[in-house]
Amino acid sequence: xxxxxxxxxxxxxxxxxxxxxxxxxxxxxxxxxxxxxxxxxxxxxxxxxxxxxxxxxxxxxxxxxxxxxxxxxxxxxxxxxxxxxxxxxxxxxxxxxxxxxxxxxxxxxxxxxxxxxxxxxxxxxxxxxxxxxxxxxxxxxxxxxxxxxxxxxxxxxxxxxxxxxxxxxxxxxxxxxxxxxxxxxxxxxxxxxxxxxxxxxxxxxxxxxxxxxxxxxxxxxxxxxxxxxxxxxxxxxxxxxxxxxxxxxxxxxxxxxxxxxxxxxxxxxxxxxxxxxxxxxxxxxxxxxxxxxxxxxxxxxxxxxxxxxxxxxxxxxxxxxxxxxxxxxxxxxxxxxxxxxxxxxxxxxxxxxxxxxxxxxxxxxxxxxxxxxxxxxxxxxxxxxxxxxxxxxxxxxxxxxxxxxxxxxxxxxxxxxxxxxxxxxxxxxxxxxxxxxxx
Amino acid sequence: xxxxxxxxxxxxxxxxxxxxxxxxxxxxxxxxxxxxxxxxxxxxxxxxxxxxxxxxxxxxxxxxxxxxxxxxxxxxxxxxxxxxxxxxxxxxxxxxxxxxxxxxxxxxxxxxxxxxxxxxxxxxxxxxxxxxxxxxxxxxxxxxxxxxxxxxxxxxxxxxxxxxxxxxxxxxxxxxxxxxxxxxxxxxxxxxxxxxxxxxxxxxxxxxxxxxxxxxxxxxxxxxxxxxxxxxxxxxxxxxxxxxxxxxxxxxxxxxxxxxxxxxxxxxxxxxxxxxxxxxxxxxxxxxxxxxxxxxxxxxxxxxxxxxxxxxxxxxxxxxxxxxxxxxxxxxxxxxx
Numbered sequence: 001x002x003x004x005x006x007x008x009x010x011x012x013x014x015x016x017x018x019x020x021x022x023x024x025x026x027x028x029x030x031x032x033x034x035x036x037x038x039x040x041x042x043x044x045x046x047x048x049x050x051x052x053x054x055x056x057x058x059x060x061x062x063x064x065x066x067x068x069x070x071x072x073x074x075x076x077x078x079x080x081x082x083x084x085x086x087x088x089x090x091x092x093x094x095x096x097x098x099x100x101x102x103x104x105x106x107x108x109x110x111x112x113x114x115x116x117x118x119x120x121x122x123x124x125x126x127x128x129x130x131x132x133x134x135x136x137x138x139x140x141x142x143x144x145x146x147x148x149x150x151x152x153x154x155x156x157x158x159x160x161x162x163x164x165x166x167x168x169x170x171x172x173x174x175x176x177x178x179x180x181x182x183x184x185x186x187x188x189x190x191x192x193x194x195x196x197x198x199x200x201x202x203x204x205x206x207x208x209x210x211x212x213x214x215x216x217x218x219x220x221x222x223x224x225x226x227x228x229x230x231x232x233x234x235x236x237x238x239x240x241x242x243x244x245x246x247x248x249x250x251x252x253x254x255x256x257x258x259x260x261x262x263x264x265x266x267x268x269x270x271x272x273x274x275x276x277x278x279x280x281x282x283x284x285x286x287x288x289x290x291x292x293x294x295x296x297x298x299x300x301x302x303x304x305x306x307x308x309x310x311x312x313x314x315x316x317x318x319x320x321x322x323x324x325x326x327x328x329x330x331x332x333x334x335x336x337x338x339x340x341x342x343x344x345x346x347x348x349x350x351x352x353x354x355x356x357x358x359x360x361x362x363x364x365x366x367x368x369x370x371x372x373x374x375x376x377x378x379x380x381x382x383x384x385x386x387x388x389x390x391x392x393x394x395x396x397x398x399x400x401x402x403x404x405x406x407x408x409x410x411x412x413x414x415x416x417x418x419x420x421x422x423x424x425x426x427x428x429x430x431x432x433x434x435x436x437x438x439x
Numbered sequence: 440x441x442x443x444x445x446x447x448x449x450x451x452x453x454x455x456x457x458x459x460x461x462x463x464x465x466x467x468x469x470x471x472x473x474x475x476x477x478x479x480x481x482x483x484x485x486x487x488x489x490x491x492x493x494x495x496x497x498x499x500x501x502x503x504x505x506x507x508x509x510x511x512x513x514x515x516x517x518x519x520x521x522x523x524x525x526x527x528x529x530x531x532x533x534x535x536x537x538x539x540x541x542x543x544x545x546x547x548x549x550x551x552x553x554x555x556x557x558x559x560x561x562x563x564x565x566x567x568x569x570x571x572x573x574x575x576x577x578x579x580x581x582x583x584x585x586x587x588x589x590x591x592x593x594x595x596x597x598x599x600x601x602x603x604x605x606x607x608x609x610x611x612x613x614x615x616x617x618x619x620x621x622x623x624x625x626x627x628x629x630x631x632x633x634x635x636x637x638x639x640x641x642x643x644x645x646x647x648x649x650x651x652x653x654x655x656x657x658x659x660x661x662x663x664x665x666x667x668x669x670x671x672x673x674x675x676x677x678x679x680x681x682x683x684x685x686x687x688x689x690x691x692x693x694x695x696x697x698x699x700x701x702x703x704x705x706x707x708x709x710x711x712x713x714x715x716x717x718x719x720x721x722x723x724x725x726x727x728x729x730x731x732x733x734x735x736x737x738x739x740x741x742x743x744x745x746x747x748x749x750x751x752x753x754x755x756x757x758x759x760x761x762x763x764x765x766x767x768x769x770x771x772x773x774x775x776x
Binding site for chain 1: 514515518540541542545609629631635720724739
């Protein structure tokens with residue numbers, strides 16, 4: 001009798017606990033809602049870290065959010081999230097359904113995050129509420145979701161890669177101007193290398209940075225990293241050429257310091273600003289260079305060189321870089337979130353925020369103004385509008401950045417250790433990366 | 440006077456029956472017996488209930504969820520509703536253990552790196568801990584300061600400590616290379632520590648630095664319990680310091696060591712913080728621990744099903760190793776007895 005009661009007690013306890021667990025897990029989550037207006041007076045906004053620190057971003061954004069509150073009566077709770085944890089936070093928010101109403105995403109994640117179905121699609125009706133698709137630079141809007149689908153986000157800050165060069169070092173080395181082709185870059189790099197200084201600085205330990213350069217050079221060599229059906233083609237001949245060319249900056253050309261293979265915390269920006277390297281390929285580096293003590297008149301900016309002068313895909317000089325603004329579909333203040341998106345993409349806010357962060361407004365009507373007429377931003381804007389391409393907008397894009405970026409990082413490590421980097425070794429690394437895309 | 444309670448010391452179902460019959464009204468025996476029995480039978484379970492519920496919620500439920508996930512093709516498309524992800528049976532496991540294909544090969548490599556890392560890190564941490572604990576038994580001037588210093592790595596927040604190591608280990612401008620290359624001239628060139636093969640050495644060094652104070656702390660406490668008379672008697676018998684350590688100290692520490700080594704093994708094998716802070720989301724191949732490998736599969740390449748399968752395999756491995764270890768150490772105790 002006692003045993004049977006005890007057994008019953010345990011059974012009931014287990015059943016109760018499992019019921020609670022099942023209710024908590026629910027075999028998934030209850031985020032299928034299309035949003036509501038149950039909480040119309042409040043919004044939560046996750047901003048990515050754009051400025052020199054989280055505190056800097058808070059200082060910049062807080063007055064603007066107050067202005068929005070004054071206009072609409074909606075209070076915005078701000079959280080600035082560092083880049084290295086933003087994606088984890090977004091995934092956690094997506095799976096739990098407990099996230100912000102509005103958030104920043106890296107534009108290269110757009111298609112991957114779009115596949116989760118958690119983001120509000122910017123269809124014609126929604127786009128009309130923020131002034132229509134025509135307000136945005138087409139390339140920036142193309143980097144906001146998969147082709148043939150409604151964008152999953154709105155472009156907020158646009159960026160492009162440019163070739164930064166040290167004017168004095170170029171003059172001292174007898175170089176007239178920035179290189180236009182890759183051969184010229186190597187030739188100039190060799191002239192600049194010596195006495196502890198190098199032709200160029202690269203961020204070889206950063207997989208994301210590596211994947212961007214793999215993409216730009218890949219385009220120049222006629223390589224796409226995915227075929228039209230979305231299947232990975234990481235080890236195509238063009239991709240091998242592209243990555244070998246990039247790694248060869250350390251491996252065979254030796255115009256970048258082997259120590260650059262380890263760089264992953266913007267050390268290459270520091271080296272360029274301190275005159276340890278004559279060139280740098282970077283996205284809108286003005287703020288970073290200023291923070292490292294380099295004055296704007298000490299450097300020039302030119303488009304990233306190509307293999308041979310030309311246009312079309314082989315003339316690609318940058319990926320479309322930037323930050324997008326997305327709305328979580330299950331927001332309990334969906335109208336307020338759309339209003340906030342309209343506010344953040346208004347001409348006034350676009351000018352102010354992009355000027356502060358040294359980026360280019362993706363809103364066409366906000367691109368005029370003294371702040372955006374600086375020589376470097378003019379070059380970057382031209383690159384963005386005429387010779388840049390969005391990274392593959394497929395759901396596996398984030399895998400591409402990780403796997404190809406890591407493969408390049410390992411090849412840089414080989415080069416730094418004095419091991420030979422050949423077309424075969426590059427292909428082997430890329431094939432291994434491609435096979436990790438098993439589905 | 441009739442008492443309603445059984446006399447002290449009387450327990451069990453016989454107690455009410457043993458109550459003396461008095462002059463008062465007869466007691467409703469069944470009513471008294473049942474609540475009493477129920478209370479006795481159910482109370483332990485009732486007291487266990489909160490712990491049981493929490494155990495189920497915190498440990499068992501996530502484990503069950505993880506196992507279910509490992510049988511699904513769970514990508515970002517389904518993370519909002521993982522229950523709807525397609526069931527693919529043992530595919531994730533098959534791919535994870537297929538060492539002739541890239542995914543399995545990478546996992547095996549990562550597993551072997553983790554095994555080597557664990558053996559080295561635990562051995563060195565234990566060795567340092569036991570040595571320091573024995574040395575700190577003797578009273579000398581400055582012992583308190585040294586003890587506090589030894590415990591510093593354990594007391595520091597892990598992020599602060601490991602990020603400082605990452606600065607020290609930088610190839611250009613890092614203090615480690617400054618000392619071994621520039622000042623002591625021990626190497627021809629400045630070695631890399633955060634990429635390439637040396638990253639494994641860097642990982643072991645930082646993990647040992649971080650872990651050994653725990654071993655030191657536990658062993659120091661255990662040493663306090665060894666009776667001094669044993670050493671005095673040994674000295675009288677002419678035993679030297681090594682003999683005392685071998686014959687008295689280490690055997691006396693054995694029960695503590697058994698638990699300590701197991702805890703260090705589990706912590707080190709699953710260590711995520713040290714490699715993540717030292718190398719970021721993408722560890723070099725030479726230092727690609729299983730914990731980081733699983734994190735990458737799940738949260739960087741967004742293949743949560745595959746990551747779950749790898750976690751389940753890791754859990755099974757740790758269960759088997761822990762079981763064997765407990766059996767082995769348990770048998771040892773029996774022999775001692």
